[in-house]
Amino acid sequence: MRTHLTFFSAIIGLSALVACKTDKKEEPNPQTPEEVVFAVETGESQLPYLIIDTKGVDIKNEPKIPAELKVYVEKAAVQSAHIGIEYRGSTSFRLSDKKSFGIETWAEDGSDTEVSFFGFPEEEDWILMGHVVNEGQGYIFDRTLMYHQFGYRLFEEMGRYASRTEFVELQIDNDYKGVYVFMEKLKRDKNRIDIKKLEPGDVLADDITGGYILKIDKTVGGDLNINQPLEYFENNWEDDARYTEDISFRSDYDIYGQPIEFDPYGQPYHANMYLETYFLYEYPKAKEITAAQKNYIQAYISDFETALLTDDFSSEERTYTDFVDLSSFVDFFLLNEVVRNVDAYRLSTYLHKDRGGRLNMGPVWDLNIGYDNGGRVPIDGWVMNYNQYVESDAWMVPFWWPRLMEDPKFRAAVKIRWNSLRGGIMSTASLTAMVDATASYLIENGAVDRNYDRWGKAIGVDYDASIASLKTYLEERTQWMDGQISAF
Structure with a gap:
């Protein structure tokens, strides 16, 4: 059984959020007909807000438990789906207080069904990637919140497939979990890793x-x-x-x-x-x-x-x-x-x-x-x-x-290849612009403050300093690579 869920017109083009949605819309979306109270106040944030309802069942490492996912954009409900959800990760699961999750979209009978989110090609397997935060030991791996997304988008700009991503805010039951990266799970699929299906009977030479x-x-x-x-x-x-x-x-x-x-x-x-x-x-x-x-x-x-x-x-x-x-x-x-x-x-x-x-x-x-x-x-x-x-x-x-x-x-x-990239998407100006656009999107929509109000208060995060550090790193790293590669 296959069910293809559709979007309201309000979220057409959400796949380009980071690139183009840093300005406030002139016309707000119509309010959702249902009364919903988020665990945090999001104001006029344009980040999609995901609420997962587990019906009181504890999430496991495996197998996935049934749940309901609802997607809100500017407080308007735009999509819902039956899902299975489980924790994901090995080292990150143990180290991080902010867990990551794997989800599958399911039909009402529990069978897998392909669904599109944020304009991505329809599939059934998705990931909600958290950012490693260990409050007890006082460390955060990625204070910018963008390491995954930035690298994947850069690889995509190089003409390669990378997991499509979307910044979201996540709530599970009544617990606000912070900023996550919603992304495609890597797997064989014509729109992901595009290779031929290999059947058990495929044993001939070709x-x-x-x-x-x-x-x-x-x-x-x-x-x-x-x-x-x-x-x-x-x-x-x-x-x-x-x-x-x-x-x-x-x-x-x-x-x-x-x-x-x-x-x-x-x-x-x-x-x-x-x-x-x-x-x-x-x-x-x-x-x-x-x-x-x-x-x-x-x-x-x-x-x-x-x-x-x-x-x-x-x-x-x-x-x-x-x-x-x-x-x-x-x-x-x-x-x-x-x-x-x-x-x-x-x-x-x-x-x-x-x-x-x-x-x-x-x-x-x-x-x-x-x-x-x-x-x-x-x-x-x-x-x-x-x-x-x-x-x-x-x-x-x-x-x-x-x-x-x-x-x-x-x-x-x-x-x-390096010389070609440095003249385009890997120029210092291009890399800096990508970082600035992403940071501005997260800051201006209040997502950074909400995330760090939830995580890492005792650690303390100077987000502006983290962004400055990332840009300085990218400039110094690529300049060092220039010197090394020029001698090849």
Whole structure:
């Protein structure tokens, strides 16, 4: 059963909120016919305000519980939907008082149904991303509230797919949760990661080549099919590193490009885990991918890695480029380096391969530890050299990136692309304008004050100073990259 919900004309164009909705409208929207009292007073704010009613049922890590979602714009009800909701995140769930949520849109009978929000293409899987706030230990990862949104929009401006986003304010039952980023969950879809559907019967030579989505990441509850009380997930650190043959496969090579001699799937955080890189089956899902399809994609990655290691970069011939779309590697590298995403390459890293196509990096994901808050890597250092700055993290950067940087052809491609971007969307003026427009939108609609009245009072946030710091960082980081890349 499929139900396609529609918008009132009042929210047509909301997908461009940050870019164009910083001015107050001349005509207010008609008031909603129902009486609704928000948990906070929003005045004439143009940020969409979401109310989720759980009917008194506690939200779990999994499975999703049924709830009702209503979307308000300028206090007018513009959309409602039946949803399933659960907590999401592993490390962020444990660290943050301000939780993130995964939601699915459901029909009345509980079946999945595709719905459009904010003008985004219809789908069923969405995310309400919070900002990590730990009041007890006194830290906030992203005081600007825009790290995710800014990076995704920048990647999109580079001509790549990134999760579509919308700033919203969230209320669950009668509890105001603050500013969130409503975003698309990354998945195979013609309007998201656009690759061919791979059926279990697709085993012939041409059919088995795609599509696939892999992820370099921690394992989480969903991967391991863990059904435990919520309290379990507050301290289940070992499950982040519990790789199994059912859900993943390991690279043949360690982080230095040497063949791995010890067995895969060891105990979480074993002594040599930092040497390993695991690839999680994201699509087809681990419970659906066939043995033949596993063998194909494992062999494909192995052949690429072997070619990358054995190619003679002093010659003109390359074989590793037969396996990868090099331009996607260049763009993935540049975006993650600009935003100093310290998780890049080693966590929250997506790869995809279409039928008959080559391996692509991306989309980019999870940018909440970076920018001017990416302290594990200095502002004058490459994130790809993370292994030089951090010793024996359980998750280290695969050998791919330092090896690619040894290739004059890769460096030349980076240089050409960088110079083009710096003349446009990655110019200092363009980056600064993006930050200013986003900050103005959130400030002028009162969302920053409401969010920090709810979160981080004891910590204290000078939002103007946070925005100034972000702009200074972007200017200094890109200037440093100019100097480095000009020498390529």
